[in-house]
Amino acid sequence: MKKILLLFLSIMFLFADILNNKNLEVLNALNINEGFIENRGLQKLYKIYSKKKKEYFLNVLENGYDYLPLIKQSILKSDVPKELISVAMAESYLTTSAKSHKKAIGLWQFMPRTAKRYGLKIDEYVDERKDPIKSTEAAVEYLSYLHKFFGKWYLAIMAYNAGEARIVEAVVRAKIDKLCSSMGKRKCKKDKTIEQYRQIVRDYQRRGRYAFGKLYKLYKKLNNIPINLSELMKFQKGLSRQYLPKETRRYILKILAMSFLFNSDDFIQYTNAYLLNSGVISDLKPVEVPPGTSLYYVSKILNVPYREIRKYNLHLNYSFSPPYKYYIYIPYKKLAEFKLKFHPKRFFMVYKVKKGDTLSKIASKYDTKVRIIKDFNKIGRFLRIGQKLVIPLNSIYVKYKVKKGDSLRKIAREFGIDYKKLIKVNELKNTTIRVGQILKVPQGLK
Template sequence: MKKFLFIFIFNIFLFADILNQNNLNVLRALDINEGFLYYKPLKEKYDEYYYRKKRYFINILENGYDILPIIRKSILKSNIPSPLISVAMAESYFTLNAKSHKKATGLWQFMPSTAKKFGLKIDEYVDERRDPIKSTKAAIEYLKYLHKFFGKWYLAVMAYNAGEARVVEAVVRAKVDKLCEKLGKKCKKDKRIKEYRKIIRDYQREGRKKFLPLYKLYKKLDYIQIDLEDLLRFQKGLKRQYLPKETRDYILKVLALSFLFSNDEFLKYSNSYILNSGVTPEFVRVNVSPGTSLYYVARFLNINYKNLRKKNMQLKYSFTPPYKYYIYIPYKKLAFFKTHFKSKGRFLYVYKVKKGDTLLKIAKMYGIKVKMIKDYNKLGKYLRVNQKLIIPLNERFVKYKVKPGDTLNKIALKFGVSYKKIKRINRLKSNIIRVGEVIKIPQKL
């Protein structure tokens, strides 16, 4: 009895700074057992952030001053748990152009396929994974989808990092092991356990091909209860743990950051305005014409170009795409913009240099001067194969003079557009074209 009392008192003393109502609320919001507050690796992660890296995280919050309110407002409006703000912090430290070695990009570190699935545009001109507002909305929808799939927020967070299939496998393995523990010595001979373990092995060997049987087993074992600590338990002698080390660290990181953000002393130290800012938006979205230059907008609004560029990281270039698009400008400039701004956008096209290309040849192809290509691209004398050039077009169409041997199909292939489109725009009644005739070629925007 004395030994038990000593351990209890020791634990209270050891975990004193983490045992509070705010942190319990974080666990409850993410469907995590309250006893997880006593999980030692979580305490160690929190101590690392609060006692050794406090100033580092304050700097990150200050750098994300105009991004954090957007995330906070969107999350509160969508009625998902507020601790999920920490997912963005864990993913990118509020850096819009953050990149991973796995080709994930942006504030929420979306992979291209997932980004497109949740409505983010990625093409030659834009990457909306770097748009703080659009990417946050997409991340919220993705997290909601994962929560609907798993039924628990902490599983959704881990699946955001590791993928749905990997978390399904982890849950199934943990539940099978728990079932085995209940069976005791009978486990090794139990036919069900052998069948379950075979399904797991088949998935581990063949991946997607064998995911359906694994998923069916996941649904079948729904009656077995496990918690987060079960999934994080280290299994001796196994190279493949329930979850990858990255994901085990990730969930602890998200929780430790959530504890940090709900710590009154930390907020006092950080000047709590950082987390409570955003009553008035710092910047707003406005629609502009194709090819609008950010340099021009910055000069017109009398603001710093670099700051404007930072607010528009969704643009891959210093101009908007050759189709109708938007930019973000400072909120305080909105009234002036609406009253006085007249877009001087031009159609800008990105051309990839091919073998045999010269500046003169490219200029003639698009009906512009060589100097214009040089000026827009700050070129010297030579071009490189696969080099990308910004081509400032005078209009949506290139005027092309038909040469001997030309056919509509050959011209269409040369410019990468449909010959039917060329026919329609030039109101041609047949496929016949004459040498010397000038026709309009629509740009592939």
């Protein structure tokens, strides 16, 4: 009896902790009935987050500090509830380079097909799923579409995780069961209409997208039957396929628990930096640059560490912009300096084709790819002796293998640099080099 009383008191203490107007506002914003605040799984997860993981979430928010204003700005410009910031948190923990085992990438974990559907460019040179601004705008558009499709934000969030079709199936199954329950078990078993409905669901489960059309028609037909999150989350004994996948059930609880935590006065005071309540002015500014612009060059003229410039531009697959007009991100405070100091300049190696050269040999020599050389020079796979190729530099150095007859001065002349730089970057004690030796040859930043 004493144990039961202690358990009851601990549940009541936790419920009192989670039951407040701010948390009820979160539920209302996401179209979830207020009674869901009593969900045991939600209460347990919120307790873990609020008692044990505060410092962890603070570190994550600090790591994503550059992107929080960008996310807030996109969300505030739209009709999407601010609570959906937690979607990005749940998807990637605010890491632009995050990658799942299913090959979803970026802050919002877009799969390639969905990314392209919402205007994100993915090619050899760029992957805009890693662009914090463009991917957030695409995510807002996608979530808005899902909300229009389902009419409820909590369904849109779960569809973002599981896909539209899987949530349609879940809603249809829950509504059939609810309809069946209202009729009584004996009557339900004999009802031909209910059996037809269940057959449509079974057909979809067996054939997938080829049978989705009938399932969707049934979804629309059952529109007048109300359903809520508690009913969708209900565990059905004896069934391996629940209404919602286990991952999706955890996902919606995670979003809600995070939203409760981030909204709490206690957490805001705990952060001290008021990270989630910071202004919406982004510290990053997109600037258009010509093809092949080196990030090393931008780093040098702005006096910003290369590592920092690279972090802002993880949507670029290489350390230079693609072979078409594009943009890069720079710190907002450096915009005036960029306009003053930046001069359209490509950092390339101009290479004259010699006997025995192939595209793969040249690509290997200059630490790049055959596809990149082809694209920048608009050529096929054949070369001719004496042909000049523009090689975009992938790093501040290129590798050079010393040949018979080479000297530091000869190599320096070939690459158009001072031979003393070769001595310095390779940490040579004198000018002696040997055949087969690999030298680092500085490029671009003279």
